[in-house]
Amino acid sequence: MSSLLQHVWILPALMGLSFLTILFFGKKLPYKGAEIGIFSVGVCLLLALGSGVAWIDRSNNPPEEHGATATAEHAGEEGAAEEEHAEEEGAATDEEGAAGEEGEHAAEEGGEEEHAVPPVLTEKTWFSSGGVDFTVGTFVDGLSVMMLIVVSIISLLVHIYSTDYVGGDRRYTHYFAFLSLFTASMLMLVMSRSTVQFITAWELVGLCSFALIGHWWEEKPNSDAALKAFLTNRVGDVGLLVGMIILFFAAGSFDIPAINEAAATGEIRHFLLLVASCCLLAAVMSKSGQFVLHTWLPDAMAGPTPVSALIHAATMVVAGIFMVARFYGVFWEGFSIGTAHVNPLAVVGAVTLLFGGLLAFVQSDIKKVLAYSTVSQLGYMAMALGVGAWTAAVFHLFTHAFFKAGLFLGSGSVAHSVHSFDMKQDMGGMKRFMPKTFATFVVCSVALAGVPPLAGFWSKDEILAGASGSGGLSGYPVMLWMGIVGGGLTAAYMTRCIYLTFFGEPRGKAADPHHAPHESGPRIVVPLYILAGLAIVAGFANFPFGPESIKLRFEHYVEPVAGYFPEISHPTFTLWIAVASTGLALVPIGLAYLYYWQGRFHGLTERVGLARAGHTLLVNKYYLDHLYTGVIANGTKGPVARATYWFNQNVLDGIVNGTATVAVAVANWTYRYIDQGVVDGTINGSGAASNGIGQALRQFQTGRVQQYGALLFGGAVVLAGIFVFAI
Amino acid sequence: MLLNQFLLLAAVLFSIGVYGVLARRNGVLVLMSIELILNAVNINLVAFGAYHGTVSGQVFALFVIAVAAAEVGVGLAIVLLLYRNRQSIAVDEVSSMKG
């Protein structure tokens, strides 16, 4: 078993092979290549579960501490066998199997908490250039193993689901080929040992995302969405590249554990770590859809629904979160997470979770609700990492993968039946037609809303406990309150979503008498059942009560205890937070129930100016897309001056006028809010300035390359002069 | 020999090259001036290589020569295209980027 940990590279290699096979021979096969993909992922899942068992065995018997005494080995094997059984049932309920093992090791357990569990490392030189060896290898610890299991489970279910959902598609074979490639890259990402390998896998994941979002590229919005996702990610990738380069020169190595260790022991100057962390944060913001770079994620819903479930809910977007978790030594020191009370990562996460939750309210496309919900939940994870609750963040990643994939696949099931994603126009009353989908959707929603005892409650509660500063963590009070409010929002928008989709009278296409909606086939429903089941039980993997053998198993196995990981403290279960977050899950559900089912408070947006203004702002997604496409994209397309001029004429006037109209109508404090918010503060103030600068800059745009060259060289001379004489 | 004598020669060549790039109107002459700049860099590379006693400087100079060959190839192709479209290779007439 333990040799499996040495050879985890087999998993991505298998999926890569599957990609090539499907690509070249898929069309000639009886099931057009889908069978190869499903078979490979299935094998991967088995191997991942096997490595999970091996890892649990290893952390119970760290190699240095416990020699191969016959009894210990025997006991370990028994425990492992039991666990395998438990994991196949639920993949997350490893506490059962662990219990058997723990019982036999109870005596040793007390002292074992402090012992380091070294990760399993392998290394090979890929190539060497300029005297530097570029190594690749595997880096397997609890985190990698957990990610391997999550990725394989979700990928397998999505593969099965896709055979029905995209069945008969004209690029069916290519679709499965790219699913394989995506799985391969994600598996490689989570086991990367060197930063070079990490970046390669990261980019491959982005590439597959591009290809799959644009799967139906004949329609312009789809290819636009794919491009947007790709380009937005490129913005963050620059940060990733710069950050990794800084870390390479600071630590003198591409080795991730070595970099973390150098950061944790203070070998790297704090300033360098701070700069590197900020650069890497940009990458997290783009990949994991954090606020200001999140706009690609909702658009990416243009891809097939299973792709949304696989890429934009459960696996790819968590790559950013995983990166922070992987480089936690760097972030921990760089942002002084353990001692500060506010830091960029926590702020970005908290703002994202709040704003994403608000945006989810005004969407009428069911997938967009889920997309913004994903943005919001990713914000939770980033915030948790920012406040030092590492385990809580990773645990939320784990639970969120199951219920969010379940929600996406559920929404796909509904859309498959009514051929539309629009909740307001084409759905309603679907409960009658699709009872199975309805049941799983509700279970996953409740899990997402954080109602105990489902999965979302345990992870979210742990995040909030971490932000409150219990258990010796540094407290982040602002983040705590934002998190609690965000939890309430989650509950409310999911209730709205369920109401619009499953209750009321059928509308639009759902009411079409010729194509009455029907329950989806088994290949769609069975994955939904499995995911709903996981959404129920996954939370118990880190159950905070009970005897040693049940308590906090997830934390025990997943959190590294080694030199490359900072010594973090753990939040303890806090009753008032649990009560508050439960209340904040149930009260909004109640309010939303009153609003939608009983018809209370209707016409609120018509009557109250404040509510109307908020609604307008949300419908326009905080005007961020206008800002990006209007100002930044078009600004770079043409020469600076013309763009500035154009921007002044169109975007600025449009936005400012629009804002002004809204602002006049609303109460004073809302005016201040918008004024200081995204639009006015940044843009209105710079209006006059940009006009002047534009006119001035126009003089330099003669179009003569040599004048530009003269300015370039002249500028370089001046800069070099400053370096030579002043520094 | 002093290291400086090579570096100074390179500095002079580089500056002459910069002057040529900025002052010449004929596309082919601009490309020639770029060659002057690249040669100045090569002198520096080889001189520093000798100074530090490694062959890396020479290797890089060889790479620069290869890149220069590619650059001249593409550059002349562009000049040719320019001539075909405008019957002139005066670089200051190409000003469609005027704002």
Next chain:
Amino acid sequence: MILAAEEALVAQNIFFGLIAAGTIFGALRVVTTKNVVHAALWLVLVLAGVGANFLLVGAEFTGVTQVLVYIGAIVVLFLFGTMLTRSPIGRDEDVDNPAWYLGLIVAVPLLALLSYAVWDQWGDDHIDSLTPAAAQTTADVSDSIFSTYLVAFEAIGFLLTAALIGAIVLARKE
């Protein structure tokens, strides 16, 4: 002072002075002559001077390559370019920009700055790798290219191919 430094290397220093003077004169003619073909021929002088400098510091292979590639190939390419674009073969009054003084404004401070920086940093440092033991042979260069810098070498090969294709695509008639 360059010429007076060390007795043992007097000959080399004299040659360096001659070569440097020729190179700089050639370079100045390249950027001032009115005749494009003459400019190309002056460029030959500059390139040969640079090649001779390579020989002076013991970089034979690079020096030979410089002569072969630059003078043998690139200058010929320039002459072809001149002919293909039917630039006037004789004198041409129109080879300089109206704003040629911009070049001076940039180049003179650049030269001053570079000279100062170089002088400041490497005042009296010597190149003393000319003893036989420390000489860099062609074998060393090739070893380095094909081991340490193998990836860069591959990249250059790729670049050359791409440039070749690009040049053909650009220059062919529709």
